Amino acid sequence: MQDTGLTDTTFTGGTNARSTAKPSGQPIHPIVAAFSIACFAGAFVTDFVYWRTVAVMWETLSDWLITAGLIIAGVAVIAFVIDLVGRKQVRTPAWPYAVGYALAVLLSLVNAFVHSRDAYTAVVPTGLMLSGLVVVILLFTGWVGSALVYRHRVGVST
Amino acid sequence: MMHAVKIAHSVKRSHLDLLLVAVAGLGLAGCNYEGGDPRKEIGANPPLPALQQYLIPPIHVAKVAAWGKETPTVPEGLQVHALATGFEHPRSLYVLPNGDVLVVESNGPKAPIYRPKDIVTNWVTWLAGAAAKGGNRITLLRANGDGTPELRTTFLDHLNSPFGVALVGNDLYVANTDAIVRYPYQDGQTSITAPGTKLTDLPGGPIDHHWTKSLLASPDGSKLYVGVGSNSNITENGIGAEYERAAVWEVDRASGAHRIFASGLRNPTGLAWEPETHKLWAVVNERDEIGPDLVPDYLTSVQDGAFYGWPYSYYGQHLDPRVQPQRPDLVATAVPPDYALSSHVAPLGVAMYAGTNLPANYRGGAFVSEHGSWDRTPLNGYKVVFVPFSGGKPSGPAQDVVTGFLDANNQARGRPVGLAVDRSGGLLVADDLGDTVWRVSSNDPRSASSN
Numbered sequence: 209m210q211d212t213g214l215t216d217t218t219f220t221g222g223t224n225a226r227s228t229a230k231p232s233g234q235p236i237h238p239i240v241a242a243f244s245i246a247c248f249a250g251a252f253v254t255d256f257v258y259w260r261t262v263a264v265m266w267e268t269l270s271d272w273l274i275t276a277g278l279i280i281a282g283v284a285v286i287a288f289v290i291d292l293v294g295r296k297q298v299r300t301p302a303w304p305y306a307v308g309y310a311l312a313v314l315l316s317l318v319n320a321f322v323h324s325r326d327a328y329t330a331v332v333p334t335g336l337m338l339s340g341l342v343v344v345i346l347l348f349t350g351w352v353g354s355a356l357v358y359r360h361r362v363g364v365s366t
Numbered sequence: 367m368m369h370a371v372k373i374a375h376s377v378k379r380s381h382l383d384l385l386l387v388a389v390a391g392l393g394l395a396g397c398n399y400e401g402g403d404p405r406k407e408i409g410a411n412p413p414l415p416a417l418q419q420y421l422i423p424p425i426h427v428a429k430v431a432a433w434g435k436e437t438p439t440v441p442e443g444l445q446v447h448a449l450a451t452g453f454e455h456p457r458s459l460y461v462l463p464n465g466d467v468l469v470v471e472s473n474g475p476k477a478p479i480y481r482p483k484d485i486v487t488n489w490v491t492w493l494a495g496a497a498a499k500g501g502n503r504i505t506l507l508r509a510n511g512d513g514t515p516e517l518r519t520t521f522l523d524h525l526n527s528p529f530g531v532a533l534v535g536n537d538l539y540v541a542n543t544d545a546i547v548r549y550p551y552q553d554g555q556t557s558i559t560a561p562g563t564k565l566t567d568l569p570g571g572p573i574d575h576h577w578t579k580s581l582l583a584s585p586d587g588s589k590l591y592v593g594v595g596s597n598s599n600i601t602e603n604g605i606g607a608e609y610e611r612a613a614v615w616e617v618d619r620a621s622g623a624h625r626i627f628a629s630g631l632r633n634p635t636g637l638a639w640e641p642e643t644h645k646l647w648a649v650v651n652e653r654d655e656i657g658p659d660l661v662p663d664y665l666t667s668v669q670d671g672a673f674y675g676w677p678y679s680y681y682g683q684h685l686d687p688r689v690q691p692q693r694p695d696l697v698a699t700a701v702p703p704d705y706a707l708s709s710h711v712a713p714l715g716v717a718m719y720a721g722t723n724l725p726a727n728y729r730g731g732a733f734v735s736e737h738g739s740w741d742r743t744p745l746n747g748y749k750v751v752f753v754p755f756s757g758g759k760p761s762g763p764a765q766d767v768v769t770g771f772l773d774a775n776n777q778a779r780g781r782p783v784g785l786a787v788d789r790s791g792g793l794l795v796a797d798d799l800g801d802t803v804w805r806v807s808s809n810d811p812r813s814a815s816s817n
Contacts, residue, residue: 262690262691263604264601264602264603264604265604267602268480268481271481271482271483272481272482275482318421320482321421321422321423322421324423324481324482324483324486325419325420325423325655325688326598326599326600326601326602326655326688327598327600327601327602327688327689327690328687328688328689328690329419329687329688330602330688332690
């Protein structure tokens with residue numbers, strides 16, 4: 209990160225600094241976060257199938273999906289910090305995403321503990337409800353975020 | 367931009383409320399770890415509180431300390447000393463007819479990681495000092511006059527997580543975790559090099575959650591009884607993994623054929639014949655993670671054909687909601703065990719006392735070794751208790767016999783496992799944390815033999 213700072217001040221400079229940074233300044237954290245969201249959504253599906261089949265394989269899949277989602281979320285947070293420090297262009301209406309995502313991750317952490325129980329009650333009912341709630345929050349967050357961008361044109365230069 | 371801030375603000379607030387609820391939930395889950403007085407749940411028909419489900423699994427292992435020059439503590443009238451030390455995870459003991467003592471040094475096979483939780487479980491096992499490598503062998507001790515072994519030899523080596531041993535005539539049976547193997551044995555022999563012959567396979571890997579296979583020969587020598595533990599805490603590895611597990615097997619010694627003698631016994635780690643009625647008794651480790659006072663481990667007579675509840679229910683018809691689909695047909699037949707030892711003590715050895723060295727009040731009763739709890743506060747077990755018997759049934763509260771496995775700071779110096787009564791009537795205790803075999807005997811010179 210020191211390098212980036214040096215580059216900014218050394219080779220660009222003055223009022224042009226921000227604009228020249230833009231083409232290479234795409235943030236990496238949304239790409240990482242997308243994978244964790246896929247894991248959490250997948251866990252809802254496997255939880256649902258476990259509830260209907262009571263086949264332990266699906267519960268095991270849920271356990272690993274939630275765990276993987278949490279680990280990737282940790283990487284996403286690190287990526288976010290790197291993006292901030294590196295002054296990458298963080299999308300303007302970031303707060304709905306950040307808050308919604310943070311809540312989803314926190315609930316998934318609780319869900320990981322619920323899923324650490326043994327057998328049926330690791331999923332039904334609390335685990336399944338939490339997995340579902342996480343998906344709802346992520347959908348809602350996505351909708352609010354994109355509404356800001358596309359309907360209210362927040363953070364979009366005209 | 368102002369618009370965005372406004373929306374974000376309201377979204378944030380409603381989310382914050384939810385977040386607080388979640389945090390409060392975490393806080394609540396932190397409570398209720400404290401167990402009640404274990405003495406209240408000893409004996410027949412123990413009180414069974416409502417079950418609770420944890421958010422954060424209860425883990426409370428004793429830190430590991432060393433014995434140094436100290437020994438366990440025994441009550442007035444008894445004395446204790448180390449028969450031998452320096453074993454590799456001594457798990458069970460067997461006394462041969464000539465008085466030689468077999469020390470089975472063993473530990474379970476490496477537990478596979480099927481769920482993220484298994485990583486934590488393995489770490490806790492290591493923390494408790496229970497992950498030490500087992501010797502996978504049997505060491506023979508021959509005691510001399512002063513109670514210290516004059517001879518110590520490797521009796522059998524290269525075994526596969528052995529636990530139970532039984533001698534019938536000249537046939538010595540070793541219950542590895544995956545098979546019963548027969549070896550030829552002659553009186554006085556101090557090591558066996560002959561290859562073994564497999565009598566029968568036993569349920570082993572790849573999961574092998576409860577790996578110990580206790581072994582007991584019938585008095586006439588025609589049958590072997592095998593305690594086979596479940597393959598999970600409570601069916602989290604699927605009911606298919608439990609095939610012929612959580613049961614006592616009856617194996618025909620001639621053919622190797624077996625039948626399920628009794629089922630629904632989650633982990634029957636010790637088997638013994640009650641000396642008065644000659645009935646089969648077992649110590650059984652019950653399920654975890656539904657409360658500090660659930661489910662009490664127990665000592666019970668094992669009736670032919672009986673079902674004792676696991677996994678569907680405990681102590682008769684108390685249903686476990688973690689098991690689906692349930693089996694009401696089986697639950698209706700579930701027999702409650704005879705005698706609760708209190709929760710999470712982990713009884714791993716039982717010896718019915720028919721000797722004469724120890725004071726008369728110990729005769730005819732059962733010694734039970736309690737390996738000690740790992741998921742309960744305060745700690746429970748970590749001692750050897752005595753359950754008095756009368757008329758073939760337990761007749762009073764359990765008494766502490768060998769204590770001091772926990773030091774004053776609640777650090778574990780040892781954990782008792784296998785029990786045996788030696789030829790001169792002393793009680794032998796395998797300690798798989800202190801890697802020692804302790805011998806408890808009478809300190810009354812009139813009853814104490816020179817051994």
